[in-house]
Amino acid sequence: MKRTGFLLLAVVTLAGVAGVVVHVAHAAGQSDGDASPIYGVKIPAGYRDWQLISVNQLHFAGKGEQLRAQLGNDIAIKAFKAGTLPFPDGAIIAAIHWTRVPSEDNNKVLDVPFPGTQSFVIGSRVNVQFMVKDSKKYAATAGWGFADFTDGKPGDKALHETCFPCHVPAKDRDYVFARYER
Amino acid sequence: MKRTGFLLLAVVTLAGVAGVVVHVAHAAGQSDGDASPIYGVKIPAGYRDWQLISVNQLHFAGKGEQLRAQLGNDIAIKAFKAGTLPFPDGAIIAAIHWTRVPSEDNNKVLDVPFPGTQSFVIGSRVNVQFMVKDSKKYAATAGWGFADFTDGKPGDKALHETCFPCHVPAKDRDYVFARYER
Numbered sequence: 001m002k003r004t005g006f007l008l009l010a011v012v013t014l015a016g017v018a019g020v021v022v023h024v025a026h027a028a029g030q031s032d033g034d035a036s037p038i039y040g041v042k043i044p045a046g047y048r049d050w051q052l053i054s055v056n057q058l059h060f061a062g063k064g065e066q067l068r069a070q071l072g073n074d075i076a077i078k079a080f081k082a083g084t085l086p087f088p089d090g091a092i093i094a095a096i097h098w099t100r101v102p103s104e105d106n107n108k109v110l111d112v113p114f115p116g117t118q119s120f121v122i123g124s125r126v127n128v129q130f131m132v133k134d135s136k137k138y139a140a141t142a143g144w145g146f147a148d149f150t151d152g153k154p155g156d157k158a159l160h161e162t163c164f165p166c167h168v169p170a171k172d173r174d175y176v177f178a179r180y181e182r
Numbered sequence: 183m184k185r186t187g188f189l190l191l192a193v194v195t196l197a198g199v200a201g202v203v204v205h206v207a208h209a210a211g212q213s214d215g216d217a218s219p220i221y222g223v224k225i226p227a228g229y230r231d232w233q234l235i236s237v238n239q240l241h242f243a244g245k246g247e248q249l250r251a252q253l254g255n256d257i258a259i260k261a262f263k264a265g266t267l268p269f270p271d272g273a274i275i276a277a278i279h280w281t282r283v284p285s286e287d288n289n290k291v292l293d294v295p296f297p298g299t300q301s302f303v304i305g306s307r308v309n310v311q312f313m314v315k316d317s318k319k320y321a322a323t324a325g326w327g328f329a330d331f332t333d334g335k336p337g338d339k340a341l342h343e344t345c346f347p348c349h350v351p352a353k354d355r356d357y358v359f360a361r362y363e364r
Contacts, residue, residue, distance in 0.1 A: 048234075048364065049233050049259075050233075051231050051232075051233070051234075052230075052233075052234045052251060052253065054303070054304055055237040055249050055250075055251050055280075055304065056249065056285070056288075056301060056302060056303045056304070057239050057249060057282065057301075057302040058292075058299065058300070058301055058302070059298075059299060059300040059301075059302075060296065060299055061296045061297060061298035061299040062296065063296070067237050067238065067239060068237075069234060069237050069251070071234065077231075098237075098363065100239065103238070105351070105352075105359075106238075106359060108351065109348060109351050109359075110240075113344070113348075114242065114243045114244065114245070115243060116241075116243035117240065117241060117242055117243040118240070118241040119238060119239075119240055119241075120238060120239040120240070120241075121236070121238045121361075122236055122237065122238070122361075122363045125363075125364060162295070166291060166295075169287070169290065169291050170287075177287075177288060177291075179303075179304075181280065181304045181307075182230065182307060
């Protein structure tokens, strides 16, 4: 038993070291593609596999109905869970926006036990936004760099000029609107 | 360079081995607490950290408005991404259901550039459901075991008798309604 325990500890310890190596490589590695204007943020590799922060829904005047999810890299999730403010350097938050469409399939099933129930699911991807914390690089915008991509292409300079002012009302939460939901 | 490459490979290989060990421990380890009737499914440890499959919204007749997210363990996510059907044994899907509430804070911010925009966010947790694939143990229900927990407590037998029949319309997708969204 002792030997097994030691082996497991050794393996887990090595996994921890390896985890740090792999993590650093991931944090440094960014996908190919264009960077956002002003901030120079590229789409972070593997962001779709990050953990879920929260979901929300938007009746977006003039732009239709949206379902949205916010994901965070390990540094961001750790900070959310611990309530750490401001977010530490290296934290990245991704916000994926999709169109919302009615699900006829779901409605057929749900309407039998729950008449009148309406299910809405994801239609297609609209865009994805990122907030990257780097207190030195982005000192002029409270440490956050922003990016908004549609089909892998960043929006223009005018669009990105709206990012930071829009986040100012969330100043007391380090400019982050999303709250981690258990 | 060669030496660094070897070291990295060794570390990554060990991380892989450790990953398997940790993964098996996680898959086997379940939280304390009661198991669902009929199926004997307990709340899987660490499920809130699983990757996101999709999100949806429900106008739940007589039960209010809900925002929902489906998460999958590594086996489930791998199968979703590869389009593997039926899902392999060990796959677990979690469906978290929250109440949906208007966000006055978000609306104040969004209404300026986009008048009439309405933001809805999560209010509180309603329940969480699990589907666990074990083709032998749950042979009578197409290989799936079900569970529905509210505040950590499983629903009753009558509730759990509704799980499988409700999923039959999704038979061609191995009884899973959720679709993985990029």
